[in-house]
Amino acid sequence: MKSHIPLIVGNWKMNPATLGKARKLFLDTRKEIGRKKLETQIAVAPPFPFLSEMQRLSPSQRIGLAAQDVFFESIGAHTGEVSLPMLKSVGVSSVIVGHSERRAAGETDEEIYKDIQAIFKSGVTAIVCVGEKARDAQGNYFGIVEAQIRSAIRSIPKTKLKQLVIAYEPVWAIGTGNHATAEDVHEMKLFIQKIIADQFGRDAIKKVRVLYGGSVKKKNAHALLAVGQVDGFLIGGASLKPKEFAAIIHIAESHGKGTL
Numbered sequence: 001m002k003s004h005i006p007l008i009v010g011n012w013k014m015n016p017a018t019l020g021k022a023r024k025l026f027l028d029t030r031k032e033i034g035r036k037k038l039e040t041q042i043a044v045a046p047p048f049p050f051l052s053e054m055q056r057l058s059p060s061q062r063i064g065l066a067a068q069d070v071f072f073e074s075i076g077a078h079t080g081e082v083s084l085p086m087l088k089s090v091g092v093s094s095v096i097v098g099h100s101e102r103r104a105a106g107e108t109d110e111e112i113y114k115d116i117q118a119i120f121k122s123g124v125t126a127i128v129c130v131g132e133k134a135r136d137a138q139g140n141y142f143g144i145v146e147a148q149i150r151s152a153i154r155s156i157p158k159t160k161l162k163q164l165v166i167a168y169e170p171v172w173a174i175g176t177g178n179h180a181t182a183e184d185v186h187e188m189k190l191f192i193q194k195i196i197a198d199q200f201g202r203d204a205i206k207k208v209r210v211l212y213g214g215s216v217k218k219k220n221a222h223a224l225l226a227v228g229q230v231d232g233f234l235i236g237g238a239s240l241k242p243k244e245f246a247a248i249i250h251i252a253e254s255h256g257k258g259t260l
């Protein structure tokens with residue numbers, strides 16, 4: 001089966017410290033990626049206060065804008081929350097949902113489900129994060145990932161599946177330098193595709209991209225794409241280093257074109 005166009009998303013998390021630094025990070029990232037036209041889709045997810053400035057810096061959306069989270073209501077008395085209409089108005093085209101750092105802060109499967117429903121209605125892409133806290137010899141982590149996915153994607157209309165991206169991010173691999181092996185990532189990718197096929201039929205596999213996240217670096221990117229067979233990455237730490245982030249994008253581009 002022909003693989004998807006690679007998708008590389010940089011999750012800046014709560015970085016950098018100021019708007020000035022965010023501007024520099026964005027411009028350096030753009031410079032390192034270079035001017036050559038790429039097939040690979042690229043997005044960064046800066047903190048909310050920086051989004052509109054990043055939109056101004058990238059009017060062509062060559063580097064797309066993602067949000068790190070969203071609240072499912074669209075307007076009203078919800079202090080501290082940010083809605084989809086707000087995000088869309090500053091150029092956001094995809095939203096990360098259910099990141100393990102949000103789940104650790106108390107976000108529940110039910111809230112994630114509601115966020116995804118709202119995202120699908122709004123027409124932007126949902127990057128749904130799933131992943132186990134730890135691996136056990138009995139393989140219980142498969143059950144954990146399955147429950148997270150089934151809860152998140154229940155009742156998604158089949159016609160909207162192109163808006164769905166699943167990011168497998170094992171919690172133990174995030175920010176630790178300890179990435180999952182390419183073989184383990186491949187096994188999980190097949191497992192995730194089986195869940196998608198179970199719910200929506202086999203042709204749905206072609207529509208839903210599966211990313212990997214957790215200590216992705218330029219040194220492990222190729223194996224994760226070639227052996228892990230993922231459709232791209234959700235990148236934390238390395239997305240704060242423009243050279244490293246661009247190197248991963250270029251590896252994905254060569255992989256996508258079959259030139260690596």
Ligand code: 13P
Pocket residue numbers: 011099169173174175176177213214215216234235236237238
């Ligand atoms: P790291 O790449 O820093 O491990 O973070 C991964 C992540 O959480 C991306 O959402």
